Amino acid sequence: MKLAVLSRAPQSYSTQRLRAAALQRGHRVKVLNTLRFAIDLTADEPDLHYRGRQLSDYDAILPRIGSSITYFGTAVVRQFEQMDVYTPNTANGISSARDKLRANQILSRHNIAMPPTAFVRNRADVRPAIERVGGAPVVIKLLEGTQGIGVILAPQVKVAEAIIETLHSTNQNVLIQKFIAESRGRDIRALVVGDRVVAAMRRVAAGDEFRSNVHRGGTVEPVELDPVYEQTAVRSAQIMGLRVAGVDMLEGEDGPLVMEVNSSPGLQGIETATKLDAAGAIIDYIANQVGFPEIDVRQRLTVSTGYGVAELLVHSDADLVGKTLGESGLWERDITVLTLHRGVQVIPNPRKNVVLEAEDRLLCFGKLEEMRSMIPERRRRRARVRRLPKQPLAE
Ligand SMILES: Nc1ncnc2c1ncn2[C@@H]1O[C@H](COP(=O)(O)OP(=O)(O)O)[C@@H](O)[C@H]1O
Ligand SMILES: [Mg+2]
Numbered sequence: 253m254k255l256a257v258l259s260r261a262p263q264s265y266s267t268q269r270l271r272a273a274a275l276q277r278g279h280r281v282k283v284l285n286t287l288r289f290a291i292d293l294t295a296d297e298p299d300l301h302y303r304g305r306q307l308s309d310y311d312a313i314l315p316r317i318g319s320s321i322t323y324f325g326t327a328v329v330r331q332f333e334q335m336d337v338y339t340p341n342t343a344n345g346i347s348s349a350r351d352k353l354r355a356n357q358i359l360s361r362h363n364i365a366m367p368p369t370a371f372v373r374n375r376a377d378v379r380p381a382i383e384r385v386g387g388a389p390v391v392i393k394l395l396e397g398t399q400g401i402g403v404i405l406a407p408q409v410k411v412a413e414a415i416i417e418t419l420h421s422t423n424q425n426v427l428i429q430k431f432i433a434e435s436r437g438r439d440i441r442a443l444v445v446g447d448r449v450v451a452a453m454r455r456v457a458a459g460d461e462f463r464s465n466v467h468r469g470g471t472v473e474p475v476e477l478d479p480v481y482e483q484t485a486v487r488s489a490q491i492m493g494l495r496v497a498g499v500d501m502l503e504g505e506d507g508p509l510v511m512e513v514n515s516s517p518g519l520q521g522i523e524t525a526t527k528l529d530a531a532g533a534i535i536d537y538i539a540n541q542v543g544f545p546e547i548d549v550r551q552r553l554t555v556s557t558g559y560g561v562a563e564l565l566v567h568s569d570a571d572l573v574g575k576t577l578g579e580s581g582l583w584e585r586d587i588t589v590l591t592l593h594r595g596v597q598v599i600p601n602p603r604k605n606v607v608l609e610a611e612d613r614l615l616c617f618g619k620l621e622e623m624r625s626m627i628p629e630r631r632r633r634r635a636r637v638r639r640l641p642k643q644p645l646a647e
Contacts, residue, residue, distance in 0.1 A: 253311040254280040265520040269531035298334035311542045312338040316516045345493030346515040368430040391429040400465035435502040442485035450533040452477045453525040472525040484508045562623040568610035578604030587618030
């Protein structure tokens with residue numbers, strides 16, 4: 253294949269290793285500076301220029317987009333997607349993962365455990381938010397920090413409030429997060445490629461530091477991952493739309509707590525710690541996927557008017573429970589079931605003989621009008637147990 257590594261750091265360990273691994277396997281590979289692309293929307297077909305000249309044909313790209321150029325970098329990746337060039341990480345995936353809040357919001361929808369987190373802006377909401385995540389000591393995070401910069405541990409509520417207020421006054425958005433003390437300055441980094449973890453390490457913070465980032469002096473050691481950690485890492489990467497990702501997890505009392513999913517994971521620490529050929533695994537995966545580019549399903553499926561994608565919930569009191577998909581009548585109503593979600597289990601392309609259970613969620617493609625009548629009324633949020641019974645719900 254002919255591969256382009258999009259990177260602004262051709263000399264960095266990761267880029268060098270990826271380049272070498274590709275060459276070693278007989279691929280053609282170029283490292284292209286992300287910022288030297290020009291997106292061309294004048295022609296009939298989507299096109300790209302590089303250093304002022306039309307770009308030649310590539311089979312695949314591997315984006316390594318730094319946080320300082322997210323907007324331009326993801327625009328370039330999106331342009332490659334429009335040109336049907338394979339990328340393991342989509343522009344959407346990269347931008348969702350980059351923003352810690354956005355990543356949290358997406359993952360929380362899919363039963364991925366994360367440290368309790370709050371996001372507020374008004375001064376009056378800061379203290380209740382700190383209390384809700386468990387009080388001091390509390391972790392404060394800038395939305396787009398990396399390498400541990402912008403992650404602060406505030407020992408007392410008063411200090412936390414002062415820090416948050418200061419950051420807000422300079423127009424910075426911050427997350428308020430429970431400090432997971434039992435993790436004791438250690439965390440797990442799992443490198444996910446495709447649907448498996450190809451390497452994993454534990455990072456241990458230096459001295460009394462609580463951040464285990466290598467850039468903050470943390471040390472690394474190989475680790476044999478518990479299957480729960482492995483599944484959590486793979487699912488998190490998949491949910492974010494990333495086929496190459498570094499998933500950071502704290503070791504909580506009840507198992508893994510996902511902190512973030514990195515779309516351009518560094519390779520130096522993990523290859524050094526594990527002695528594994530992570531770069532080679534990434535290249536092999538890409539070579540396997542070339543010619544089978546991922547498409548934006550929503551974008552493609554909603555172009556035919558009147559048709560679209562929707563999720564239908566099987567109510568416990570509905571007459572669908574106990575019926576097979578074949579008997580459900582969905583097909584007759586011009587509705588195709590793409591996947592069936594049952595708890596954490598996913599059944600792709602479910603067959604006619606699958607028996608529906610209460611609480612099954614069906615991802616369907618079909619006539620919007622038909623599906624609209626089947627979408628359940630918005631479920632009312634149950635008041636939390638912790639909430640005082642007399643306290644009215646906010647508007
Ligand atoms: N809620 C938390 N509880 C305990 N330690 C944390 C928490 N959040 C972050 N850390 C520590 O700080 C490090 C950096 O946090 P992270 O959210 O990954 O930011 P960055 O993007 O800067 O790496 C983590 O690797 C972990 O060691
Ligand atoms: Mg991190």
